[in-house]
Amino acid sequence: MSLAVAARRRFSSVDWRDPNTLTYVGxxxxxxxxxxxxxxxxxxxGPALVSQAADAGVFVVMALGLNVVVGxxxxxxxxxxxxxxxxxxxxxxxxxxxxxxSPIGHxxxxxxxxxxxxxxxxxxxxxxxxxxxxxxxxxxxxxxVTLGFGEIVPRVFRNLSQFTGGVNAISAIxxxxxxxxxxxxxxxxxxxxxxxNLKFTAGEPTAYYVLMVLIIVAVVVVIRNAQRSRIxxxxxxxxxxxxxxxAMGVNTVNIKLLAFAIGASVSGFAGCYFGAKLSTxxxxxxxxxxxxxxxxxxxxxxxxxxxxxxxxxxxIYFVQYKLLSDLPHWVASAASAxxxxxxxxxxxxxxxxxxxxxxxxxxxAVTMLLRPQGLLPSRVRAQELQRGTTDESVFDASAx
Amino acid sequence: xAVLEVEGLQTYYGRVRALHxxxxxxxxxxxxxxxxxxxAGKTTTLRTISGLIRPTEGTxxxxxxxxADVTAAARVGQGICQSPEGRxxxxxxxxxxxxxxxxxxxxxxxxxxxxxxxxYELFPRLKERATQIAGTLSGxxxxxxAIGRALMSKPKLLMLDEPSLGLAPIFIQTIFxxxxxxxxxxxxxxxxxxxxxxxxxxxxxxxxxxTGNIVKTGTGGELLESEDIAKAYLGM
Numbered sequence: 001m002s003l004a005v006a007a008r009r010r011f012s013s014v015d016w017r018d019p020n021t022l023t024y025v026g027x028x029x030x031x032x033x034x035x036x037x038x039x040x041x042x043x044x045x046g047p048a049l050v051s052q053a054a055d056a057g058v059f060v061v062m063a064l065g066l067n068v069v070v071g072x073x074x075x076x077x078x079x080x081x082x083x084x085x086x087x088x089x090x091x092x093x094x095x096x097x098x099x100x101x102s103p104i105g106h107x108x109x110x111x112x113x114x115x116x117x118x119x120x121x122x123x124x125x126x127x128x129x130x131x132x133x134x135x136x137x138x139x140x141x142x143x144x145v146t147l148g149f150g151e152i153v154p155r156v157f158r159n160l161s162q163f164t165g166g167v168n169a170i171s172a173i174x175x176x177x178x179x180x181x182x183x184x185x186x187x188x189x190x191x192x193x194x195x196x197n198l199k200f201t202a203g204e205p206t207a208y209y210v211l212m213v214l215i216i217v218a219v220v221v222v223i224r225n226a227q228r229s230r231i232x233x234x235x236x237x238x239x240x241x242x243x244x245x246x247a248m249g250v251n252t253v254n255i256k257l258l259a260f261a262i263g264a265s266v267s268g269f270a271g272c273y274f275g276a277k278l279s280t281x282x283x284x285x286x287x288x289x290x291x292x293x294x295x296x297x298x299x300x301x302x303x304x305x306x307x308x309x310x311x312x313x314x315x316i317y318f319v320q321y322k323l324l325s326d327l328p329h330w331v332a333s334a335a336s337a338x339x340x341x342x343x344x345x346x347x348x349x350x351x352x353x354x355x356x357x358x359x360x361x362x363x364x365a366v367t368m369l370l371r372p373q374g375l376l377p378s379r380v381r382a383q384e385l386q387r388g389t390t391d392e393s394v395f396d397a398s399a400x
Numbered sequence: 401x402a403v404l405e406v407e408g409l410q411t412y413y414g415r416v417r418a419l420h421x422x423x424x425x426x427x428x429x430x431x432x433x434x435x436x437x438x439x440a441g442k443t444t445t446l447r448t449i450s451g452l453i454r455p456t457e458g459t460x461x462x463x464x465x466x467x468a469d470v471t472a473a474a475r476v477g478q479g480i481c482q483s484p485e486g487r488x489x490x491x492x493x494x495x496x497x498x499x500x501x502x503x504x505x506x507x508x509x510x511x512x513x514x515x516x517x518x519x520y521e522l523f524p525r526l527k528e529r530a531t532q533i534a535g536t537l538s539g540x541x542x543x544x545x546a547i548g549r550a551l552m553s554k555p556k557l558l559m560l561d562e563p564s565l566g567l568a569p570i571f572i573q574t575i576f577x578x579x580x581x582x583x584x585x586x587x588x589x590x591x592x593x594x595x596x597x598x599x600x601x602x603x604x605x606x607x608x609x610x611t612g613n614i615v616k617t618g619t620g621g622e623l624l625e626s627e628d629i630a631k632a633y634l635g636m
Contacts (some may be wrong), residue, residue: 240489243488247476
């Protein structure tokens, strides 16, 4: 009974006027119905679409993590994919035949559920190791150091080929196995797609999808609680004015390190999942472009706002990996519908392929012009752009 | 009894010596003003006391304990609180969040809430704007917030840097009234001001700074009548 009371109290404390609440509810609802709807509408493509949604989730998780670093604490991290790589390689090396070829000499197959947390720890440690000497730097300088780190890490994995397989990548990585062989009533011929055959196999991605939704929920809960705590306020204060934050008694180096380590561990989490789902990890998966894409997701979604990061990641993922990659195909079918000559069709398709990034850039530029605060800005950002700040500078730059 | 004792403080910015040996003290319940022209070292003195700058020479003793090895963050915990020059609010945080940041070094939830209510009582204007972000406040309101934020740390010594800077005269009077009110509640205040007249009116004692040296000291009333004062703070 007391549980019901507690639940009701918790429920009534939810602020329904907060647009974020509505976004969370909307996103949760979409996540629930998505597999069923997809299987109903398009049974042939169903598994592929659910699988893609799970891949998009990897970016959602990373955007959530980078949002802590860039959005909350204001630390520009241009090498965020490095931690993603570290997470993925941690899983790849410790859950495949790879290490048999290394000086260690025998295969290591640890369970996914353990490595998920090992990857988080390893990534957080690397984040702290990178952060400790560099977080004394500010702004642009920090960005350059992280950029360097983002370039170094994939190269280390490429050249440490004894352990990582180098350019040949690690392949045949173990798929996760449900603990205790949970098979349950959903195993088998039930028609309800969400709970059908919940096993981690490539052809049946529902289990990956469900796992990803659970990961996102967990990450959102942790980050949201951090944001609303004293720590979250300290992050914002450091972002706004580091000297003033120090004058308030904030240990700025530690608080920045914490943001960095949390961001890194979330990325490591995503990397571990990514390695498990793709079952292969190659240094090419973690280029600078990945770091930039995640930064774009956070900025376009609404810097410093959790639902913003989620929506930004989904939108950019959709545009980049669905809309633009299908574009040549659409152009080709449009051309044949207009019964153009084969040559004209080829030319149009060719252009659509080549102009891919131009179109992507245009979409980004237009979106940022129309909504500079991002798709779902935090309340503070919205207020800032709505009211404008006073003409007087809030702090005196010459005093530093 | 002296709350704060500073002796022979020397501070450098790179190779430039900003303070040439400052000696001053603040007693319990006092308002002490530091006045002087631009570049005299007033702000540097405050920043050195609050630990944002390290002195090369000299000692700072607070409530009988040396602050030599105490970081800026830890000094806040000991009760030294500075409302910095130019206010330095957290522009994109709400008024309430700014005030809570002032209480960052504290952990007594009930006490923090009580002090929040007190700040809102002192500055009803801030209560009206509680959910507004600090950057959208007017200059006077921002100064109120800066002082309110400093009060939230439950200071045992409140250091105010140019609280009247850039404010309309009506706000200046309000701010100085509030400084008096805070002091009446038992908090010693170290006040840096360019508006020497106003500062000397409310200060029990004052030090006059000139190019990193203390050139004159006395009670507020004495210095108000002194002819040297005009000279010192006009920097002639």
